[in-house]
Amino acid sequence: MPNRACLVCGSKHLIKNGSVHNGKPKHQCKNCGYQFVANPTKTTVLSETKQLIDRLLLERISLRGIARVTQVSWSCLQDYVNQRLAHTPHQIGISVKSPARLTIECDEVLSFVNTKKNDVYIWIAIDRDSRKSVGFFVGDRTRKSARQLWASLPTIYRQCAVAYTDFWQAYKTVIPHEYHRSVGKQTGQTNHIERLNNTFRQRVSRLVRESLSFSKKLNNHIGTIWYFIHGYNAELAIS
Template identity: 75%
Template sequence: MCEEPSERVCPTCSSEQVIKNGSVHNGKPKYQCKSCGRQFVINPTNSPVSEEIQQLIDRLLLERISLRGIARVTQVSWSWLQDYVNQKLARIPRQVKISGKPLGKLVIECDEMWSFVERKNNQVYIWLAIDRNSRKIVGCYIGDRTRKSAYKLWASLPEIYQQSAFAYTDFWQAYRTVIPPKRHRVVGKEIGLTNHIERLNNTFRQRVSRLVRESLSFSKKLNNHYRAIWYFVHGYNAELDRI
């Protein structure tokens, strides 16, 4: 009978109370520590992903590059990257956070942007509202293109915007039934009063690969679509805070 390797020591707690626990994809034996539960491989082929690489991945997720592309650039395994991104995006809050109290007259621009999940007839609309002065996203809702979604967008605004902001929108009827008439003006694109929100829509499509109309990076699951968009919303506002 072959002797067990002497290196069977848990890398987390240094306990020698470890047992065999199957093998990994390349056939190497896998062990589990009975003290802390850590699973490990002796002399692993792939080293742990550094904090620096993880921070790079966090930034690349805000650019128009697919997960396969990120795996190639950072030279991490595809399976590890999938797990890392899924865990990170699952923690992203689905509510806009505004730092500091907005000053002066509050003016917002609202618009809805078409996208799809899995197939193009499965339409998903991204409803956005931005503060004209700060350019920050102050409201966001992802759903269909109905009055209910327009209401959800308005409800996503911070209370101070709901109470006093003046809103510019396009001619989509749903806005008329949700925004207070005295604080709402419907305008065409040629006037230029919704230029900022139109430019933001373009920014989304330029930097979120799954929103490109002709792309292989489209979302296959609705939940992943939500998470990726909300990740970009928070990242976009954070960039403005650093300016």
């Protein structure tokens, strides 16, 4: 490859390093390690393909799997998904018909970002009647995160809803005593949120136990879960 040079350092000490999805060979610079494709073809993701990607993001399939199914290059898919997640609203719009009968269930789910040593907890609150998620926060397992979950709830829920949780101490210090009910799993009062936790692990590939589809960046981790919450709430509204 005498006529080719590294796009970063200009070195001509290159080796072949596999190929991309369309068969074009990749090259790697032995000097700086940069990998590149000579004369890359710029592709545009079609509108129909974007709609398919949007639907696949709601299912238990890795981004690599989506790239294979849609035949979109890895770099184009990453760019599109990152933009999609960045523009996903980080708030929940809920309309309440009968505020006098509001009941919510709250729980937290363990996940990780980049490494299993980096624990990240997903705090969720759902409306028992509609099964919709009405509160959400990603953080550690402290009182501060419990407070952020409570703050994410629409005002009507913070003012009127009875909240069922497990015996984790953080809930007691955040949720007003008159609305809070600490219960064990055997009571069945948190069955719906426990079932949703299982749904999350079954349908969001980043949350599957022993998964290789973990998030490397916290922002993408949060954006992915927000994206699923909006999609899941929309499914419940239709059903």
